[in-house]
Amino acid sequence: MIKEYRTISEVAGPLMLVQGVENVTYDELGEIELQNGEIRQCKVLEVNGTNALVQLFESAAGINLAESKVRFLGRGIELAVSEDMLGRVFDGLGRPKDGGPEIIPEKRLDVNGLPMNPAARDYPAEFIQTGVSAIDGLNTLVRGQKLPIFSGSGLPHAELAAQIARQARVLGTESNFAVVFAARGITYEEADFFISDFKRTGAIDRTVLFTNLANDPPIERISTPRIALTAAEYLAFDKGMHVLVILTDITNYAEALREVSAARKEVPGRRGYPGYLYTDLATIYERAGRKKEHEGSITLIPILTMPEDDKTHPIPDLTGYITEGQIILSRELHRKGVAPPIDVLPSLSRLKDKGIGKGKTREDHSDTMNQLFAAYSRGKEAKELMAILGEAALSDIDLLYAEFADEFENRYVSQGYETNRSIEETLDLGWELLKILPRSELKRIRDEYLDKYYPITDEESE
Secondary structure (H helix, E strand, O other), X not given: OOOEEOOEEEEEOOEEEEOOOOOOOOXXXXXXXXXXXXXXXXXXXXXXXXXEEEEEOOOOOOOOXXXXXXXXXXXXXXXXXXXXXXXXXXXXXXXXXXXXXXXXXXXXXXXXXXXXXXXXXXXXXXXXXXXXXXXXXXXXXXXXXXXXXXXXOOXXXXXXXXXXXXXXXXXXXXXXXXXXXXXXXXXXXXXXXXXXXXXXXXXXXXXXXXXXXXXOOHHHHHHHHHHHHHHHHHHHHHOOOEEEEEEEOHHXXXXXXXXHHHHOOOXXXXXXXXXXXXHHHHHHHOOOEEEOOOOOEEXXXXXXXXXXXXXXXXXXXXXHHHOOEEEEEOHHXXXXXXXXXXXXXXXXXXXXXXXXXXOOOOOOHHHHHHHHHHHHHHHHHHHHHHHHHOHHHOOHHHHHHHHHHHHHHHHHHOOOOOOXXXXXXXXXXXXXXXXXXXXXXXXXXXXXXXXXXXXXXXXXXX
């Protein structure tokens, strides 16, 4: 029998102290029944003897300390899961918000999940095609990888996230691919953009969408990514699906964590964030991956806005330690009208070599990728020299590199948010751009690939 307590002694912001409790545990779910019969949810943050500190999922307004009752449910937050979740929209706690019926659960899962045994992990090695050339061609995403997108305030990360969610697929397994999309701390306008975009393109049919709005309680924001990953684990490891999880915006999550930490009067770490921020982020990111003897997998793309575009800020800094690379959006490219404004030089996918090559993408992928990086880097240097010394100071070959850099940004990186390029189209476009340069400059590509994709003309042979 569930015991009820009328011993609420204090409410301070999102926190509430309940005295004289018995057998209450950390992370346990609770219900507060108000005088008018309204039920609100809460979660145990700390137990000290017979005192329990709980966090409210909803507003504290209207809670009468003397008349309200609290009962603890003996379990943590659970998510009701079923394949019927695909095509549905939920709030940050997994409750339907699309007007559809409640999910009839196949099972209920603890949202904190279970740690993945390192010995049971399988190495990421399969190419995921996003349809975005700057990712597929140069910073390849591999099934089971954690590849964050570092953005800045006002940059179009939402459009890029929606594009990847629409277009991403594992080649050859299209029917068994799903997307779990979780947005935290967003406005009504942003939530409507994601929902309407997925419905417009039909991507909603293979997507589970969780939206936590900016005016929702911070504790819900902390739970949303765990709820999304619980849905992903069910689809991946119970149903054998390849699941792409997109989490936006990790910065809003960290801010909610800081708010709760400050309310608990914990000793702050860097920039006021709790000292356990690294550990907390790791409990989210490390739920992605592949398991041996399981067909399914979870590939994770967390998106975060860097405060003041600062890569050394604690959130991107710690994220970079846990994940396998980063895709960086550039404010300068955005001003130029490049869409998506992916800055390919500082971007990095540490597992890109594992997902490319013969049988995965194409045999020339690795060589052309290295050559495009080198040529673009030299082209940018030539453009900087041109800005300082003038065009006349550049050699003919430097002018060609400068032209290559412009064409690379305008044609390869900039493709808009509706263009879905296959990996063959991306690789062919790379060769087309490399032909701006003389064949003798392509020193990073093996002769066998040059002969196949950049044959010597009669004029050159003479």
